Amino acid sequence: MYEQLETDVLVVGGGAAGLRAAIQAAERGRRVVLLAKGPISRSGITPLASTGVTASLHPDDSPENHFLDTLRGGRGLADAPLVRALSSDAAEQVRWLAGAGQRFSTNPDGSLALTIRPGQSHPRNCYAVGGGWSMSRTLLMKTADFPCLAVIQDGYVVRLLADGGEVVGAVYLDLRSGNLKVIQAGATVLATGGYEQLWAVSDCPPDSTGDGAVLALEAGATLIDLEMVQFYPAVGVYPPGVRGLIAVPYEFGINPDLLGGRLLNGSGEEFVQGFPMRDELARAIFREIEEGRASPHGGVYLDLTHSRYENEELARRIKRYIPAQNAQMMRLGIDIMQQMIEVAPAPHFCCGGIRIDEHGATDVPGLFAAGECEGNVQGANRISGNALAETLVFGARAGNAAAEFSESRTRSGIDASAIVRREEGLIESIRACREGCMRPGELKGEIQRVIWQACSPKRNAALLKAGLEAIAGMVDCVGNLAVHDVRRGCYELQQAYEVRLMALLSECLLRSALYREESRGAHFREDFPETRDEAVHTAVTWKAGEVVVSTLPVLS
Numbered sequence: 001m002y003e004q005l006e007t008d009v010l011v012v013g014g015g016a017a018g019l020r021a022a023i024q025a026a027e028r029g030r031r032v033v034l035l036a037k038g039p040i041s042r043s044g045i046t047p048l049a050s051t052g053v054t055a056s057l058h059p060d061d062s063p064e065n066h067f068l069d070t071l072r073g074g075r076g077l078a079d080a081p082l083v084r085a086l087s088s089d090a091a092e093q094v095r096w097l098a099g100a101g102q103r104f105s106t107n108p109d110g111s112l113a114l115t116i117r118p119g120q121s122h123p124r125n126c127y128a129v130g131g132g133w134s135m136s137r138t139l140l141m142k143t144a145d146f147p148c149l150a151v152i153q154d155g156y157v158v159r160l161l162a163d164g165g166e167v168v169g170a171v172y173l174d175l176r177s178g179n180l181k182v183i184q185a186g187a188t189v190l191a192t193g194g195y196e197q198l199w200a201v202s203d204c205p206p207d208s209t210g211d212g213a214v215l216a217l218e219a220g221a222t223l224i225d226l227e228m229v230q231f232y233p234a235v236g237v238y239p240p241g242v243r244g245l246i247a248v249p250y251e252f253g254i255n256p257d258l259l260g261g262r263l264l265n266g267s268g269e270e271f272v273q274g275f276p277m278r279d280e281l282a283r284a285i286f287r288e289i290e291e292g293r294a295s296p297h298g299g300v301y302l303d304l305t306h307s308r309y310e311n312e313e314l315a316r317r318i319k320r321y322i323p324a325q326n327a328q329m330m331r332l333g334i335d336i337m338q339q340m341i342e343v344a345p346a347p348h349f350c351c352g353g354i355r356i357d358e359h360g361a362t363d364v365p366g367l368f369a370a371g372e373c374e375g376n377v378q379g380a381n382r383i384s385g386n387a388l389a390e391t392l393v394f395g396a397r398a399g400n401a402a403a404e405f406s407e408s409r410t411r412s413g414i415d416a417s418a419i420v421r422r423e424e425g426l427i428e429s430i431r432a433c434r435e436g437c438m439r440p441g442e443l444k445g446e447i448q449r450v451i452w453q454a455c456s457p458k459r460n461a462a463l464l465k466a467g468l469e470a471i472a473g474m475v476d477c478v479g480n481l482a483v484h485d486v487r488r489g490c491y492e493l494q495q496a497y498e499v500r501l502m503a504l505l506s507e508c509l510l511r512s513a514l515y516r517e518e519s520r521g522a523h524f525r526e527d528f529p530e531t532r533d534e535a536v537h538t539a540v541t542w543k544a545g546e547v548v549v550s551t552l553p554v555l556s
Helices: 016-027 065-072 080-099 133-145 212-220 278-290 311-322 325-331 384-408 417-431 440-454 461-480 489-516
Strands: 003-012 033-036 052-054 126-127 149-152 156-165 166-174 181-191 229-240 263-266 300-303 343-351 366-367 534-541 545-552
Touching: 003 016, 003 166, 003 384, 016 033, 016 133, 016 149, 016 181, 016 384, 033 181, 052 080, 052 384, 065 080, 065 126, 065 489, 080 133, 080 384, 080 545, 126 417, 133 149, 156 181, 156 489, 166 417, 166 489, 181 212, 181 384, 181 417, 212 366, 212 534, 229 278, 278 300, 311 325, 325 384, 366 384, 417 489, 440 489, 461 489, 489 534, 489 545
Parallel strands: 003 033, 003 181, 033 149, 181 366
Antiparallel strands: 052 126, 156 166, 166 181, 229 343, 263 300, 300 343, 534 545
């Protein structure tokens, strides 16, 4: 017999979007369960996020400017109603977060300290002191205000529950006990983050495996623009301690008004002018690497040693703008004022994901999404700082819509015993170590190797088709996984589930990238280098056990 809970709103994901959604639903008086894959504020991507949150708070700025900048930055692929929601709500959400206890950097007169980022027409980035980790802690502490909000950590959702074409909850694996449990809910919000772990190198944590996207797909939702994965231009390559880290965010490092550094190729030449957006800069760096002008370890140099500012002033600016990153570098024995860092592009943010409307609703009644797992807000390229704003805005909107949906819904309990028995059978099969079985980590490494080769920022039909062929073989391997029979602390079993979903999501990604025969934003096809006049979304659906790719219009 399995343990079962019943609630009005279930939120899956313990990052900023999930926490904000749960709080919003609880503020509406609904019973809420927040189910997090790992320890809140110590897992997921939010705790690793930088300090920037965009909102039109400058006297000369406006939501309209924010709206237009985001549309331009999205390279024609962002849905206007969702961008309008982001730009209109961002300032309100920043004020709400400040009221919840989050500190922001201020000027001597007490006003918020704002800076301009690539793609912004006005200073719009405000600085959350402590960055994403502090935001997570602030939001987690806020949940204590609501007795109707229960937080469950170390719970991994293995399947969404459906009844009559509607989502009515989820089955999850309690990673501490190894038991399957059921939560029946009037509405379910997915806030599960991105899928950067499909690539061999990323600055995102190991649990960024795209679980929510596949759960939604299997439940009948549409995935959109999966090929639009933003490669952050300046992820550490060397020294070894900085590999996979953003040692110095380029938005600070080469901004002449902040740190005044430079980007140099392996020959010591500056190869970019101005302050380009992320997609443009990533492409420029890859060009230097591919044309033989890389640094010794396969990147380019981010150089603060020749900053336009004298050492004393530079040290003051580093302390003000990137204190956490600098402290981390100092712990690694690296003085960024004296040593250049070798950097290269790596997957950083998923612009694609689950298709939603401006209220966070998916195609499936009872299912909502918020944060990075949603797919049609940022378009083909995200402007710096819009990610944390998106988590707050759409977390609040999805939480509000889910609360309203659950309040109006007439519910009757669903018998989940057949689903639980099927999952128990799968778990027993995985735990039965047999000769020739693969461990989940091995298969994950193979998937990452294939995706890195097939779906880097420079793509073509031959590479994508070869990747699809390789992934097809790996999809067959997911039925031949084995883990140690450990009943408590079932983290390798979690990885086995993750890898199963990663294999399917990899197929969806590659098919989407193959289908988009143009270059736009984060997606560059060397066999189709031009951008088409009319932008359309790639749309992935799941029909009769098959991945189907089509197009949808961009909403204006």
